[in-house]
Amino acid sequence: MMTQTNPPATGQAAPSGDDENFTEATRIPLWDPEQDDVLVCRQVRQETHDVKTFVFSAREPRAFRFYPGQYMTFELPVEGMVTRSYTISGSAARPYRIEITVKRVPGGPGSNWLHDYMMPGKEVNVSGPFGEFTTDATGEEKLLFxxxxxxxxxxxxxxxxxxxxxxxxxxxxxxxxxxxxxIIFRDELSLLAAQNPGLRIAFTCSTAAAHHSWTGYTGRFNIQMLSLMLPDFKDRKVFCCGPAPFMEGVRNMLRDTGFDMEKYYEESFDFGAETAGTFDEDPVAAPEISGQTFRVSFTKTGHVVECGPGMTVLSAAREAGILPMSSCQRGICGTCKSKLISGEVDMQHGGGIRQREIDQGKVLICCSTPLSDIEVEL
Ligand SMILES: Cc1cc2nc3c(=O)[nH]c(=O)nc-3n(C[C@H](O)[C@H](O)[C@H](O)COP(=O)(O)OP(=O)(O)OC[C@H]3O[C@@H](n4cnc5c(N)ncnc54)[C@H](O)[C@@H]3O)c2cc1C
Known part of the structure; x- marks a missing residue:
């Protein structure tokens, strides 16, 4: 089972935003994740037929501190309000802009709203950056993405x-x-590989029937392809991200070769899945904070459920058959932010909620356990 690690995947410390030397060169203030929450769209680029890149910056110039691989959480005004996380696809060495690259998911409210309505000049509320899936590709280690x-x-x-x-x-x-x-970023990746001898690129396509000019690897990504591309793959640290079945296939494929899974890291975009972790670690048990059971009432759906010792409000909601959006399940990404209407919870968050939101009665239900009977607006 995949679990998370507390420090970033590489063991680097998370950016704290308190390094006063950071913007010394430009004197442009830092983006303060606790105070700043509005991004302005500056540019939209069509990457493929169903993928767009959205370029944002703050209203006034701000320098964003993030590790490559981190994501931000966007509040999108569709179906009332939905919260979706998007990885920053741009370079952390270009700190004045935030780029995200979004695939249109058929029927998905968030991605379709971005594709149809996000345009230069439009503002959006965000939180973050968050996440621990990162590495320094200029280091000594041999890497495989x-x-x-x-x-x-x-x-x-x-x-x-x-x-x-x-x-x-x-x-x-x-x-x-x-x-x-x-293939997203095909031209740019090919150019980067041509300019950087330390970077090799390989694309595989599951089907190429309608593309007679395609001479690359065709078929499902498999161990024969990997061995041809990279005979030394077992010596590398592997970072993997993609749909859940794809990542499961990669994990099984690597494990079957005897690959050391301690060197395997993955990030899941899938709703409800755990994110940013090594594989084969011990699961982290939820802390047991009291021996009592409390009643959790969900005011929108009318469900009422008993919440046992150590059980989070998110687990209680799922038990009641409600499936609120959630992502990191560790109080980091803010996706599951909900209004606590009455009662008290113990919230052990990891930075995914601002103090002013807590003051407004909001909680992250993934990391909150009831301390009394509670009512939640869900
Ligand atoms: C940490 C994190 C980082 C993410 N980064 C990105 C990113 O860089 N780019 C990006 O496009 N998305 C990213 N996502 C996914 C994104 O948050 C949304 O889930 C996605 O845009 C779909 O949202 P939606 O509201 O359109 O559809 P939803 O209502 O969320 O989903 C509609 C249906 O599509 C399925 N689905 C959701 N996402 C996908 C997908 N990517 N491909 C196929 N089916 C899907 C859902 O399971 C559901 O059945 C990330 C998610 C997480 C948790």
Missing amino acids: ISAGSGITPMMSMTRTACDLSEPSDLCFVHAARTPAD
Whole structure:
């Protein structure tokens, strides 16, 4: 089972925003995740037929501190309000803008709203950056990035950052797409590989039937392809991101070769899944804070459920058959922010909620356990 690690995947410390030397060169103030929450769209780029990149900056110039691979959480005015996380796809070495690259999901409210309505000049409320899925591709370690679909974004940020800062020392970036027309950042990655000898790129397409000019790997990504691309793959640290079945396939494939899974890191974009962790670690048990059971009432749906010792409000909601949006499940990403109408909770969050939101009675239900009977607006 995949679990999370507290420090970022590489063991680096998370950016704290309190390094006063950070903007010394420009004197542009830092983005303060506790106070600042509005991004303005500056540019929209069509990457493929169903993928767009949105470029944002703050209203007034601000420098964003983030590690490549981190994400931000966006509040989108659709169906009332939905909260969705998007990985910053741009380079951390270009700190004055935030780029996200979004695939349109058929029927999905958030991604369709962004594709249809987000345009230059429009503002959006965000929180973050968050996340622990990161590495320094300019370091000594040999790396292998494996991505599929929109899972390319964290690796793209890590690659762009490494190329901006110096050069990847030994990085192989494998990206799997459905067809050649679905390969995101194909031209840019090819150019970066041409300019940086430490970077190798390989694309695979599950089908290429309609693309007679495609001469690359075709079919589902498999161990034969990987061995041909990279005979030394077992010596590498692997970072993987893509749809859950793809990542499961990669995990099984690597494990079958005897790959040391301590060197495998993955990020899941899937709703409800755990994110940013190594594989094969011990699960972290929820802290047991009291021996009591409390009643949790969900005011929108009318469900009432008993919440046992140590059980989070999110687990109680799921038990009641409600499926609130959530992502990190550790109080970091802010996706599950909800209004506590009455009662008290113990909230052990990891920075995904601001003090002023707590003062307004909001809680992150993934990391909150009841201390009394409670009512939650869900
Ligand atoms: C940490 C994190 C980082 C993320 N980064 C990105 C990113 O860089 N780019 C990006 O496009 N998305 C990213 N996502 C996914 C994003 O948050 C949304 O889930 C996605 O845009 C779909 O939202 P929606 O409201 O349109 O559809 P939803 O209502 O969320 O989903 C509609 C349906 O589509 C499925 N679905 C959701 N996402 C996908 C997907 N990517 N591909 C196929 N099916 C899907 C859902 O399971 C559901 O059945 C990230 C998610 C997380 C948790």
